[in-house]
Amino acid sequence: MILTLECLKSIIAIFIIVLSGATWGSTGAQSKTATTLNEASLATKHELWMARYERVYADNAEKERRFKIFKDNAEYVHKFNDEENNHTYKLSLNEFADLTDEEFSRAYTGCKRSIRSAGSFKTIDPIKYENLTDVPSSIDWREKGAVTPVKYQGQCRSCWAFSAVAAVEGITKIKSGKLISFSEQELVDCDKIDGDNHGCSYGHLDSAFAYIAHAGISSESNYPYTEKEGTCDTNKTRDYAAKITNYAIVDLNSETELLNVVSKQPVSAMVDRKGREFRLYSGGVFSGECGTSLDHSVTVIGYGRTEDGIKYWLVKNSWGEHWGESGYMRIRRGVDAPQGLCGIAMQPLYPIV
Incomplete structure (x- = not known):
């Protein structure tokens, strides 16, 4: 009998499920001596x-x-x-299970903190959200149609571009009613105005927003992602699909202020994602150890509370749908540190339309 490729994939998937059940099942019924996995x-x-x-x-x-x-x-x-x-979360052998943490960092992170001071941000902020006393207890901008499907940055350190684009996609939908997938590749290739961003090497969120305010941003269909840095295609950039007027920073080190803004729109944020638990996260509310050496950008698209009362931020990542909860993470909210867990509240930014 000749097996088709799809049939072979199905068989492999069944084996994975069966093997996973045998290997990773509950340890409650296992002998204490059976904790080491068989070679x-x-x-x-x-x-x-x-x-x-x-x-x-x-x-x-x-x-x-x-x-x-x-x-x-x-x-x-x-x-x-x-x-x-x-634990409040689980890990899995996802796509990154054959990498060390150092190797992973060199390929899949790449955001740096802004070189601007907090004061300089406030001089460019024409809009200030009011301190709401009745923000909703939870919000998920996916349910309001303001979030495009999870994307995959590949081994290009362009997380900064994906985070900024997701925030602009969100506010564009909120203001215009149209959800458009915008081009990360345009930022990777063309965002060189002030020399702060370096394509697949690393980038800054504030420079990405400054570029979109100046030049607009093309749709992804017009300027598709290639997972590598190329020459800016000005023929494509002329036909931009949206533009922002400005951008602003959330009050530094304040989860309360971050909650305020996220209740209004998705927000770009930086985190310290060092450690294999962040990399191998598969579900639940992440509450692992992490510092404040910000090296990765995500987009905060909501917040909520579990049935057990654990508060969390809902985060969209750019590592594909095989990571986390189909590409998303819930990260613990309301921790003792003012910076938030993994530094999520240290320097969040949001676009203004």
């Missing part, structure tokens, strides 16, 4: 993982090196997800 089962799991994510290595030496990293991550995930640990 053979890990090797099989790695092969299935490679098929799922279409991973191909240059040679056997590279495959062996990647397997060791995969094994280390797999054992960490297995122990972390043990029910006795009682």
Whole structure:
């Protein structure tokens, strides 16, 4: 019998589900001595993982090196997800399970804090949200049609572009009623006005918003993403789909003020995502250890509270739908530190239309 490609993919998916159930099931009924994963089962799991994510290595030496990293991550995930640990979130062997944290940072982060002072932001802020006393208890801008599907930045350190674009997509929908997917590639190729942004190397959110206020932004269909930095195509940039008038910063280190603005529109924010728990996050309310050395940009598209009373921020990421909760993360809100967990409240920015 000849198997079609789709049939083969289905078989692989079934194996992954079965193997996952056997390997990552509840540890409650397991012997305390059975906490170490079997080497053979890990090797099989790695092969299935490679098929799922279409991973191909240059040679056997590279495959062996990647397997060791995969094994280390797999054992960490297995122990972390043990029910006795009682975490508020879970981890999984996602697309990034064969990378070290250092390798991941070099490829998938890339945002830097603004070089502007807080005072200079306030001089360019013509609009100030009122201090609302009756902000809604929860909001999800996806439910209001102001969020495009999750995108994938690939190994281009362009998270800054995806974060800024998502915020502009949101406010454009809120103001015009039209949800348009805008072009991150235009920012990667063309945002060189003040020399602050460097395409696939790194970028600043405030420079991205300044570019969109000056030149507008094309639709994604007009200027599609390529996962690499190229030459600015001015023929495409002339036909911009939207423009903002300005941008502003949320009051620094205030989750209360961030809540105020997010109740009105999606907001770009930077986080410190160092550590494998952020990278391998698969669901729940993230409450892991992280610092305030901001290195990654996301878009805050809502907030809420779980049935257990845990407050969270709802965040859209740019690592594809296989990461987190179909590309999204819930991160703990209302922590003791004024910067917020992972520094999410340290320097949020939002576009003005």
